[in-house]
Amino acid sequence: MKTKWTWAAAAVAATSMMANAQAGTLEGVKSKGKLSCGVSTGLAGFSQKDEKGGWSGLDVDVCRAVAAAVLGDANKVTYKPLTAKERFTALQSGEIDMLSRNTTWTHTRDTSLGLNFAGTIYYDGAGFMVKKELGVKSATELDGANACIQAGTSTELAIADYFRENKMKYKAVTFDTSDQTRSGFESGRCDFLVSDQSQLYALRIGLKNPAASVVLPEVISKEPLGPVVRQGDDAWFNVVKWSVNAMIEGEYQGVTSANADGMRANGKPGQKRLLGSEGDLGNKLGLSDKWAYNIIKQVGNYSESFERNVGQGSPLKISRGLNAQWSDGGILYSPAMR
Amino acid sequence: MNVPQNQASTKKVAFFNNPANRAVIYQALLMVGLGYFFYTIISNTLANMEARGIKSGFDFLWGTAGFDILMSLIPYEPTDTYGRTFIVGMLNTVLVSSIGIVLSTVVGFVMGVAYFSHNWLIRKIATVYVETFRNIPLLLQVFFWYFAVLSALPSARQSLSLGEAIFLNVRGLYLPDAVGEPGSGVVYAAIAVAIAAIALLRRWAKRRQALTGKQFPLLYATLGLLLGLPLIAFLLMGMPFHWDYPALKGFNFQGGITIIPELMALALALTIYAGAFIAEAVRAGVQSVPHGQTEAARSLGMKEKQIMNLIVVPQAMRVITPVLNSEYQSLVKNSTLSTAIGYPDLFTVFVGTTLNQTGQAIEIVFMTMAVYFVFNMLISVAMNLFNKRVALVTK
Numbered sequence: 001m002k003t004k005w006t007w008a009a010a011a012v013a014a015t016s017m018m019a020n021a022q023a024g025t026l027e028g029v030k031s032k033g034k035l036s037c038g039v040s041t042g043l044a045g046f047s048q049k050d051e052k053g054g055w056s057g058l059d060v061d062v063c064r065a066v067a068a069a070v071l072g073d074a075n076k077v078t079y080k081p082l083t084a085k086e087r088f089t090a091l092q093s094g095e096i097d098m099l100s101r102n103t104t105w106t107h108t109r110d111t112s113l114g115l116n117f118a119g120t121i122y123y124d125g126a127g128f129m130v131k132k133e134l135g136v137k138s139a140t141e142l143d144g145a146n147a148c149i150q151a152g153t154s155t156e157l158a159i160a161d162y163f164r165e166n167k168m169k170y171k172a173v174t175f176d177t178s179d180q181t182r183s184g185f186e187s188g189r190c191d192f193l194v195s196d197q198s199q200l201y202a203l204r205i206g207l208k209n210p211a212a213s214v215v216l217p218e219v220i221s222k223e224p225l226g227p228v229v230r231q232g233d234d235a236w237f238n239v240v241k242w243s244v245n246a247m248i249e250g251e252y253q254g255v256t257s258a259n260a261d262g263m264r265a266n267g268k269p270g271q272k273r274l275l276g277s278e279g280d281l282g283n284k285l286g287l288s289d290k291w292a293y294n295i296i297k298q299v300g301n302y303s304e305s306f307e308r309n310v311g312q313g314s315p316l317k318i319s320r321g322l323n324a325q326w327s328d329g330g331i332l333y334s335p336a337m338r
Numbered sequence: 339m340n341v342p343q344n345q346a347s348t349k350k351v352a353f354f355n356n357p358a359n360r361a362v363i364y365q366a367l368l369m370v371g372l373g374y375f376f377y378t379i380i381s382n383t384l385a386n387m388e389a390r391g392i393k394s395g396f397d398f399l400w401g402t403a404g405f406d407i408l409m410s411l412i413p414y415e416p417t418d419t420y421g422r423t424f425i426v427g428m429l430n431t432v433l434v435s436s437i438g439i440v441l442s443t444v445v446g447f448v449m450g451v452a453y454f455s456h457n458w459l460i461r462k463i464a465t466v467y468v469e470t471f472r473n474i475p476l477l478l479q480v481f482f483w484y485f486a487v488l489s490a491l492p493s494a495r496q497s498l499s500l501g502e503a504i505f506l507n508v509r510g511l512y513l514p515d516a517v518g519e520p521g522s523g524v525v526y527a528a529i530a531v532a533i534a535a536i537a538l539l540r541r542w543a544k545r546r547q548a549l550t551g552k553q554f555p556l557l558y559a560t561l562g563l564l565l566g567l568p569l570i571a572f573l574l575m576g577m578p579f580h581w582d583y584p585a586l587k588g589f590n591f592q593g594g595i596t597i598i599p600e601l602m603a604l605a606l607a608l609t610i611y612a613g614a615f616i617a618e619a620v621r622a623g624v625q626s627v628p629h630g631q632t633e634a635a636r637s638l639g640m641k642e643k644q645i646m647n648l649i650v651v652p653q654a655m656r657v658i659t660p661v662l663n664s665e666y667q668s669l670v671k672n673s674t675l676s677t678a679i680g681y682p683d684l685f686t687v688f689v690g691t692t693l694n695q696t697g698q699a700i701e702i703v704f705m706t707m708a709v710y711f712v713f714n715m716l717i718s719v720a721m722n723l724f725n726k727r728v729a730l731v732t733k
Binding site: 084085088089092108109112113114134142143144145146151152153156157159160161164170171172173174175176180183184187188189191230231232 | 407489490507590599600690693695699
């Protein structure tokens with residue numbers, strides 16, 4: 001009898017204690033020695049796995065940058081591939097430390113999910129891809145057509161708005177992963193595929209005959225993509241936010257992975273402050289002085305990462321466009337690094 | 339529970355040692371403990387969610403959904419509410435489950451009986467069917483029908499067609515739809531009258547046979563009533579129906595009835611998978627009837643069909659019905675594999691898109707679990723009633 005009551009008391013105590021779980025992601029990551037980062041199940045240029053099992057992409061580079069800043073080693077990351085439907089629950093439940101999975105920063109997500117968006121890594125917008133044989137030149141000719149969409153994305157809402165605005169009808173055929181969406185488009189289940197522009201280029205490369213499909217000029221929505229963290233953990237929010245900013249500021253200051261060592265020793269004041277040989281920016285984040293140096297040395301600045309993953313150095317060949325520095329006609333702008 | 343009188347009178351039992359009192363006390367304590375346990379879990383969850391800034395409550399159901407759903411049995415527009423997406427999804431679940439239950443029963447009984455065929459080929463087909471489809475994971479079968487079979491169909495502009503009325507392509511199966519004109523109500527009424535007449539006729543024929551031993555040709559009478567009455571009404575009212583044929587307009591076929599490939603693939607996979615299990619249950623049920631019964635019936639001069647209908651099947655049903663119950667329940671639960679191919683049922687629409695757009699995971703998952711729970715309880719109740727009818731009545 002006595003043991004039974006002990007068990008019952010233990011069970012009640014255990015449920016009461018759950019309340020205090022997971023505060024302090026930064027300490028958690030430091031003590032684990034590994035960053036757990038949620039990425040996509042495979043999207044060229046953003047997060048994809050190579051034959052050897054290594055991950056690469058623009059989103060992956062954000063994970064690597066945070067790991068470099070916190071742990072001093074960009075390789076200390078455990079990647080958790082997630083579908084669009086799983087991603088927020090994985091972050092809310094604490095299964096991952098941060099989410100870097102081509103996720104659009106929207107008002108609803110920011111305010112009602114208990115999450116915070118820690119910046120924008122890629123300014124995107126939803127667009128259309130059609131087969132050339134249809135002879136469609138503009139999205140306004142798509143009345144009555146079938147759309148292939150990935151389920152649970154903000155694109156699902158954007159396209160409904162667009163067709164309503166233009167008084168057109170469509171049928172939404174949804175799929176779980178972007179690979180399935182592409183094969184649905186390829187099999188002819190739908191007339192067009194709608195997704196973020198960057199993904200359209202990535203998906204187009206994966207088609208059996210990329211030349212037979214064309215991306216339409218219309219961009220129908222704002223889709224700023226960025227990393228996400230849990231709300232209520234400001235120290236960790238700051239770390240992720242400023243890791244992204246360090247990559248952007250690195251490009252602006254002209255610091256690259258190749259010249260970071262030299263600049264750290266004898267660069268301009270702004271460069272030295274970024275790289276930690278002057279001031280104590282790292283300390284204020286609860287990190288070492290070399291936090292941004294490690295990011296740029298091991299991952300590269302924004303431009304290096306962009307060109308390697310989605311730009312001219314990649315099969316996607318996306319031009320910088322909106323994603324250029326503000327000084328080059330884009331809208332990338334890091335707050336002051338001082 | 340009753341303490342023998344003589345003992346009670348000689349020796350007074352302490353209140354706490356009375357087994358009846360103890361049982362009540364312990365059960366009450368257990369209830370309080372359980373209640374406290376669930377209260378703690380629920381209040382803890384709510385407190386945690388509030389602390390992390392996650393919204394809770396069911397207000398979201400009245401918010402505008404803003405996304406389209408591929409197929410809906412009731413009118414649905416993206417401007418409708420999240421609550422309506424729940425209903426749309428639930429109806430689509432009911433649709434695919436009902437199709438699956440009806441067809442898998444037919445397939446299962448045909449294949450289960452085919453096992454006893456005197457024809458070697460038919461017997462082997464039944465065996466191969468059961469052994470193949472019972473042993474392949476259902477998810478793979480769903481993928482097979484969707485991505486391997488239906489995706490390989492030609493595009494909309496090169497559809498396979500049957501008499502320019504039925505079209506089959508990668509977008510689905512298009513059938514002509516019979517559209518009622520004024521007067522069509524009479525035809526529907528005639529169908530209802532025919533069904534009622536058949537029920538009465540069957541009762542009368544059964545009673546007559548019990549009293550006089552005379553048999554009535556029920557099958558022909560049933561068919562005659564079911565086809566004849568509506569046909570007469572149809573002709574009398576001046577054929578109040580016309581066909582709405584599907585036709586290629588713009589990107590898609592318009593008009594008629596569209597059966598989307600997602601529904602076809604899921605219904606096919608569920609039917610064939612559950613059918614294999616039901617076939618096994620039917621085989622087991624038929625084999626459970628001792629062979630002596632068949633021989634006895636034969637020696638009484640009954641025809642093979644009568645032996646099957648009057649001797650074997652009623653007894654076999656006692657074995658088959660409980661298995662059917664659990665097969666139907668599994669089928670409903672297995673219909674959630676819809677999410678793999680995007681068939682817009684409750685799981686795909688509500689737990690998929692709606693959950694993602696609102697982020698209210700706990701409420702949505704709870705509502706969805708409640709729906710599947712209720713569906714399965716309903717199936718269970720219906721099958722238990724049926725089981726009572728077929729169970730052995732001991733006198």
